[in-house]
Amino acid sequence: MNGVDGKTAVVTGAGSGIGRATARRLAEEGADVVVADVIEERGRETVESIAADGGNATFVEVDVSDTEAVERMVDVAVETYGGLDLAVNNAGILTGFAEVTDITEEQWDTLMDVNLKGAWACMRAELDVMEEEGSGVIVNVASEAGLVGMGGLASYSASKHGLVGLTKTVALEYAGRGVRVNAIAPGPTDTNIAENMRGGVDPSTLPFDTSTMSEVPMGRSADPEEMAGVVAFLCSADASFITGVTIPVDGGQAAD
Numbered sequence: 585m586n587g588v589d590g591k592t593a594v595v596t597g598a599g600s601g602i603g604r605a606t607a608r609r610l611a612e613e614g615a616d617v618v619v620a621d622v623i624e625e626r627g628r629e630t631v632e633s634i635a636a637d638g639g640n641a642t643f644v645e646v647d648v649s650d651t652e653a654v655e656r657m658v659d660v661a662v663e664t665y666g667g668l669d670l671a672v673n674n675a676g677i678l679t680g681f682a683e684v685t686d687i688t689e690e691q692w693d694t695l696m697d698v699n700l701k702g703a704w705a706c707m708r709a710e711l712d713v714m715e716e717e718g719s720g721v722i723v724n725v726a727s728e729a730g731l732v733g734m735g736g737l738a739s740y741s742a743s744k745h746g747l748v749g750l751t752k753t754v755a756l757e758y759a760g761r762g763v764r765v766n767a768i769a770p771g772p773t774d775t776n777i778a779e780n781m782r783g784g785v786d787p788s789t790l791p792f793d794t795s796t797m798s799e800v801p802m803g804r805s806a807d808p809e810e811m812a813g814v815v816a817f818l819c820s821a822d823a824s825f826i827t828g829v830t831i832p833v834d835g836g837q838a839a840d
């Protein structure tokens with residue numbers, strides 16, 4: 585791929601799933617990768633797997649909803665590798681299925697803090713460096729739930745719709761300053777997100793349709809590597825005229 589080699593990348597939520605696959609892919613393509621995650625053990629596993637394959641990576645523990653920790657994350661990239669070229673804001677959580685009226689204020693705030701405020705905090709810190717350098721690429725990991733409504737996932741869907749809007753707006757703000765900002769909207773992907781889900785009810789008990797695998801026209805879920813490939817493309821110079829878009833990577837769901 586054209587243009588990732590020798591770049592410095594930060595990937596949040598890189599201890600698992602889409603983030604880990606993306607960190608591994610960018611390192612394979614020759615980028616130095618800052619693996620950021622709230623769970624140290626998982627992040628270090630990602631770093632070890634990259635090193636075992638001959639790539640360069642370093643771990644930083646960060647909770648993306650903590651703005652000071654996010655600033656430190658970006659400092660680590662600059663101090664370790666001399667700058668910041670690529671940022672993949674991927675960390676996200678899914679709270680369990682619930683009717684909108686059953687979501688507690690605490691659940692709402694926790695999810696928004698990670699999925700939406702976290703991405704904003706990351707972009708704010710990343711853009712400071714990228715603007716100074718006069719170049720950079722940001723890829724936010726949204727969701728199919730950021731493009732369409734999904735019964736039982738009101739706060740998640742709202743956070744991802746917000747992230748799509750944030751992506752478009754920041755792309756416009758930086759289009760003349762050398763920084764491209766895009767997002768991907770994954771469909772169902774085989775990761776640990778369901779295991780990490782907190783609370784919620786069995787979706788079949790809800791009095792409305794909830795999203796199911798049967799709604800994926802291609803009839804299967806994705807491997808995290810299928811997301812990583814699209815992120816790597818958006819990071820590369822092959823995507824040099826693409827900014828402000830959210831690419832559905834969803835086996836046809838968005839076309840349905």
Ligand code: NAD
Pocket residue numbers: 596597598599600601602603620621622623626646647648649674675676677678698702725726727728769770771772773774775776777778780
């Ligand atoms: P995952 O649970 O396998 O990985 C998420 C990683 O993020 C974990 O390592 C976790 O420790 C980390 N993380 C969680 N909260 C964090 C925080 N506050 N600060 C830093 N790191 C944190 O899940 P995944 O499926 O790989 O999810 C990655 C992204 O993809 C999320 O934004 C998710 O919403 C999005 N997504 C996933 C799917 C899917 O089907 N798996 C579909 C659409 C969108």
